[in-house]
Amino acid sequence: xxxxxxxxxxxxxxxxxxxxxxxxxxxxxxxxxxxxxxxxxxxxxxxxxxxxxxxxxxxxxxxxxxxxxxxxxxxxxxxxxxxxxxxxxxxxxxxxxxxxxxxxxxxxxxxxxxxxxxxxxxxxxxxxxxxxxxxxxxxxxxxxxxxxxxxxxxxxxxxxxxxxxxxxxxxxxxxxxxxxxxxxxxxxxxxxxxxxxxxxxxxxxxxxxxxxxxxxxxxxxxxxxxxxxxxxxxxxxxxxxxxxxxxxxxxxxxxxxxxxxxxxxxxxxxxxxxxxxxxxxxxxxxxxxxxxxxxxxxxxxxxxxxxxxxxxxxxxxxxxxxxxxxxxxxxxxxxxxxxxxxxxxxxxxxxxxxxxxxxxxxxxxxxxxxxxxxxxxxxxxxxxxxxxxxxxxxxxxxxxxxxxxxxxxxxxxxxxxxxxxxxxxxxxxxxxxxxxxxxxxxxxxxxxxxxxxxxxxxxxxxxxxx
Ligand SMILES: *Cc1c(COP(=O)(O)O)cnc(C)c1O
Numbered sequence: 001x002x003x004x005x006x007x008x009x010x011x012x013x014x015x016x017x018x019x020x021x022x023x024x025x026x027x028x029x030x031x032x033x034x035x036x037x038x039x040x041x042x043x044x045x046x047x048x049x050x051x052x053x054x055x056x057x058x059x060x061x062x063x064x065x066x067x068x069x070x071x072x073x074x075x076x077x078x079x080x081x082x083x084x085x086x087x088x089x090x091x092x093x094x095x096x097x098x099x100x101x102x103x104x105x106x107x108x109x110x111x112x113x114x115x116x117x118x119x120x121x122x123x124x125x126x127x128x129x130x131x132x133x134x135x136x137x138x139x140x141x142x143x144x145x146x147x148x149x150x151x152x153x154x155x156x157x158x159x160x161x162x163x164x165x166x167x168x169x170x171x172x173x174x175x176x177x178x179x180x181x182x183x184x185x186x187x188x189x190x191x192x193x194x195x196x197x198x199x200x201x202x203x204x205x206x207x208x209x210x211x212x213x214x215x216x217x218x219x220x221x222x223x224x225x226x227x228x229x230x231x232x233x234x235x236x237x238x239x240x241x242x243x244x245x246x247x248x249x250x251x252x253x254x255x256x257x258x259x260x261x262x263x264x265x266x267x268x269x270x271x272x273x274x275x276x277x278x279x280x281x282x283x284x285x286x287x288x289x290x291x292x293x294x295x296x297x298x299x300x301x302x303x304x305x306x307x308x309x310x311x312x313x314x315x316x317x318x319x320x321x322x323x324x325x326x327x328x329x330x331x332x333x334x335x336x337x338x339x340x341x342x343x344x345x346x347x348x349x350x351x352x353x354x355x356x357x358x359x360x361x362x363x364x365x366x367x368x369x370x371x372x373x374x375x376x377x378x379x380x381x382x383x384x385x386x387x388x389x390x391x392x393x394x395x396x397x398x399x400x401x402x403x404x405x406x407x408x409x410x411x412x413x414x415x416x417x418x419x420x421x422x423x424x425x426x427x428x429x430x431x432x433x434x435x436x437x438x439x440x441x442x443x444x445x446x447x448x449x450x451x452x453x454x455x456x457x458x459x460x461x462x463x464x465x466x
Contacts, residue, residue, distance in 0.1 A: 012061045012062075012063075013061055013062050013063040017063070018062050018063055018066065019106075021063060021066060022066055025066065025070045025074075026098075029070075029074050030081070030095070030098075033079050033081050033082040034079075034082045034083055034444070035082075036079055036082070037079070037420075037421025037422070038078065038079045038080075038082060038084055038085050038421050038422070038423055038424040039078065039079075039418055039419070039421040039424060040075070040076050040077070040078060041075065041421075043075075044075035044076045045076060047072045047075060047076060048072060048076050050068065050072040051068075051072060051073075078424070080092065080442075081093055081442070081444060082444060083442055083444035083445045083446060083449040084422065084423040084424065084445070084449050084452065084453050085423070085424045085442065086423060086424060086425045086437075086438045086439050086440060086453070087424050087425060087426040087437075087439065088241075088426060088439060089239075089241060089268070089269045089298050089299070089398075089399075089439045089441050090298065090439070090441060090442070091269075091297060091298045091299055091300070091301045091441040091442050091443075092301050092442035092443055092444045093301060093302060093303045094301045094302065094356075094357055094360060094361070094443055096356050096357065096359075096360035097301065097302040097303055097353045097356050097357045097360070098303060099356075100352055100353055100355075100356035101302075101303050101352070101353050101356075104348070104349050104352045104353070105348075107119070107349070109348070109349045110346050110347070111124070111145075111338055111347050111348060111349040111350070111351070112338065112339045112344075112345050112346050112347065113337060113338065113339055114335060114336075114337055114338065117349055119349070119352075120338070120349035120351060120352065121335075121336070121337075121338050123349070123351050123352050123355040124144075124145060124336070124338055124349075124351035124355075125336055126355060127145075127351050127354045127355040127358060128141075128142075128143045128308075128310075128351075130355075130358050131143070131308065131310070131354075131358070132310070134274070134275045134358070134363060134366060135271065135274040135275065135286075135287065135292075135310075136274060136287045137287050137292070137310065137312075138287075138312060140312070140313055140314060141310050141311060141312055141313075141314065142310070142311050142313065142314025142315070142316070142317040142318060142336075142341060143308060143309055143310040143311065143314075143317070143341065144308070144309050144317065144321070144338065144341035144342040145296075145306070145307070145308060145338075145342070145350045145351040145354065146307045146308070146309055146342055146343065146344070147305050147306075147307055147344075148268075148295055148297065148304075148305070148306070148307035149194060149266065149268035149293045149294060149295045149298075149307050150194040150197065150198065150307070151307055151309070151343060152268075152293030152294065152295075152307040152308055152309035153192075153194050153195050153198040153264075153266055153293040153309075154197075154198040154201055154202065154343065155293075155309040155317065155320070155321060155341075155342065155343055156264050156291035156292065156293050156309050156310075156311060156317075157195075157198050157199065157202055157204070157233065157235075157264060157291075158202055158320040158321065158343075159291055159309075159311045159316045159317045159319075159320040159321075160233045160262040160264055160290065160291060161183065161202055161204065161233075161320070162316060162319050162320040163262060163290070163316050164183055164230065164231060164232075164233065164262055165180055165181065165183070166319070167230060167260075168181045168230075168231070173319065173320065173322075176203075177203045177204075181231060182231065183204060183231050183232070183233060184210060184226075184229075184231055184232045184233070185199060185204055185205075185208065185209045185210070185232070185233045185235065186209065186210045186212060186225065186226060186228075186232060186233070186234045186235065187209045187210070187211055187212070187235045188211065188212045188213075188214050188218075188219075188220040188235075188236070188237065188247065189211055189212065189213055189214045189218075190214045190218040190219075190220075190237065190240055190242075191211075191235055191237065191266070192237065192241065192266050192268070194266070194268075195235050195266050196209075204233075210226050212224050212225055212226075216431070217240070217243045217245040217393065217394055217396065218240040218242060218243050218245055219240075219245055219246065219247050219248060220236060220237075220247040220248065220252065222248055222251045222252060222255075225252065225255065227259075228255055228256055228258075228259035228260075228261040229259050229260065229261060230259065230260030230261065231261075232256075232259070232261040232262070233261065233262045233263075233264060234252060234256055234261055234262070234263045234264070235264050235266060236249060236252055236263060236264070236265055236266070236289070237265070237266050237267070237270070238265050238266070238267030238270035238271045238273070238274075238283070238286055239267055239268065239269050239270020239271070239273070239397065240270075240399070241399070242393065242399060242401055242428055242430050242435075242437060243393040243394070243396065243397075243399060243401065243430070244270065244377070244393070244395070244396050244397030244398055244399030245282070245393075245394070245396045245397065246270060246273075246282045246283065246286070246396070246397075248285070249263075249265070249283075249284065249285035249286040249288065249289065250284050250285025250288070251285070252285075253285050253288035253289055254285075254288075257288070262290045262291070263288070263289040263290050263291075264289065264290065264291045264292075264293070265286055265289045265291065265292045265293065266293050267286070267292055267293065267294045268293065268294060268295045268298060268307075269294075269295060269298040269299045269398075269441060270299075270397065271286070271292060271294040272294070272299040272300060272366065272369075272370055273370055273397060274286060274287070275363070275366040275367050275370060276366075276367040276370040276371055277367070278367075278371065279370070279374070279397075282396060282397065289312075290311070290312045291309070291310065291311045291312065291317075292309070292310040292311075293307070293308070293309055293310075294307070294308050294310075295307050295308070296308060296350075296353060296354045296357065298441055299369070299370070299373070299398075299441050300354065300357050300358075300366070300369075301357065301369070301441075301442065301443040302353040302354055302356075302357045303353055305348070305350055306350050306353055306354060308354070309341075314336070314341075317341050318340050318341055321340060321341050321342055321343060322340040323339050323340060323345065369443055370398075372445075373398045373440040373441055373442070373445065374395075374397055374398050374440075376398075376440040376445055376447075376450045377395050377397065377398045377399060377400050377438065377440045378395055379450050379454070380400045380402075380438050380440070380450065380453075380454060380457075381395045381400045381402075383454040383458075384400075384402050384454070384457065384458070387458050387461070389402050389403065389404055389405075389461060390402065390403045392430050392431075392433060392435050393430070398439060398440045398441055399437065399438070399439050399440075400437070400438040400439075400440075401428065401430050401435040401436070401437055401438075402435060402436050402438065402457075403433060403434065403435050403436075404436070404461045404464070405465075407433075407434035409461075409464060409465070409466075410427070410434045410435060410436055411427060411434060412464040413436060413457070413460045413461050413464050414426070414427045414436050416460040416463060416464055417436075417456060417457060417460045420456065420460065422452060422453065422456040423449075423452070423453035423456055423457070425437060425438050425457075436457075
């Protein structure tokens with residue numbers, strides 16, 4: 001076959017037919033995901049061998065490509081969107097966001113500049129304003145849509161580095177860190193690994209930090225904070241991945257403000273609690289920080305590749321992330337140019353997914369999602385405790401830590417539960433104790449899912465009992 005004939009053969013199916021096929025397959029997946037096992041069967045794992053062949057010379061018809069993806073691929077997915085996946089802090093994907101994401105993919109917009117995609121830039125503006133409003137943040141915040149909280153932590157800490165060093169007369173973007181005044185970074189013992197990674201990428205050093213001890217809930221002990229000054233960045237947390245608890249932001253922000261230090265919040269999932277005014281004992285003071293990192297793809301339940309960075313003054317983030325120094329000389333632009341706020345240049349229009357979730361849920365819907373998932377976490381804790389198992393954390397949010405007795409016993413229960421596939425929970429070690437962690441973060445989880453999963457947990461524990 002000639003080269004161009006071979007290429008033609010690869011596009012036999014008309015686009016309309018192909019997209020309808022994709023729609024039907026996706027619908028079938030979404031409709032069945034709730035009732036299938038959460039884990040991946042051995043058979044499905046073996047089925048992945050179908051993909052392990054060499055690259056063919058001649059391309060395949062697009063419909064055949066899709067058929068292969070669905071037939072061997074769909075069964076090998078972990079059913080994280082089904083409502084009974086409680087591992088890590090995962091969340092599902094609201095139907096409105098899947099649909100908006102599809103249409104956006106068809107647009108194939110480059111969200112780099114306003115002129116490469118006016119719609120992407122506009123919806124980013126709108127979504128940022130809505131998020132700021134939802135969290136009760138100041139009006140002049142700047143922000144950007146990045147891949148996840150890892151990159152949001154990176155971008156926010158780059159802004160912090162810029163702000164502190166420029167005040168000391170050092171242009172870190174131009175000159176780098178060699179010869180710069182030294183910055184101190186304060187973290188807690190419970191700081192997320194992605195904050196450490198961001199510090200390493202920024203030349204601030206993973207290990208060059210002051211580590212503040214934490215209490216029984218993993219909260220920073222304010223009394224053990226070092227003296228703060230204008231050369232210090234303090235990294236605090238909204239939502240400990242184990243206990244769900246928050247650092248005492250009010251007091252830390254007060255001390256930092258007085259000293260001229262910068263406070264950065266890693267709120268990958270927990271920051272969304274700011275949308276629910278009923279849990280303001282936890283969220284108190286977080287709006288006083290200088291920068292925030294959060295995820296859309298966890299508690300807000302939008303598809304993956306959706307993180308958000310927010311910085312108190314837009315100009316600070318822009319100075320740290322701008323594509324070129326010349327742009328800065330132009331002074332304040334009237335319109336936000338997306339590429340000047342992110343580590344990336346070309347990227348997908350990920351702000352659309354978040355805009356869709358917020359419009360679909362509304363202010364009350366976000367608060368209700370937070371309330372419901374926290375209530376379910378409480379139900380898990382109560383149910384397990386009533387059956388005689390020990391809850392290791394005060395369930396302040398949506399995370400539950402349970403011990404089924406000895407470390408071996410707890411591990412055995414986790415393994416059994418995972419193999420059975422009715423629900424899925426992971427293991428963790430909390431303050432030296434082996435625990436099973438239950439994270440309730442999906443919009444799709446129902447009362448019935450909680451009851452079914454609770455029964456499965458108790459059954460697994462009884463079966464594993466010596
Ligand atoms: C998940 C998480 C992160 C990292 O977020 P990604 O979206 O995986 O990059 C950072 N901090 C906390 C507290 C998290 O839960």
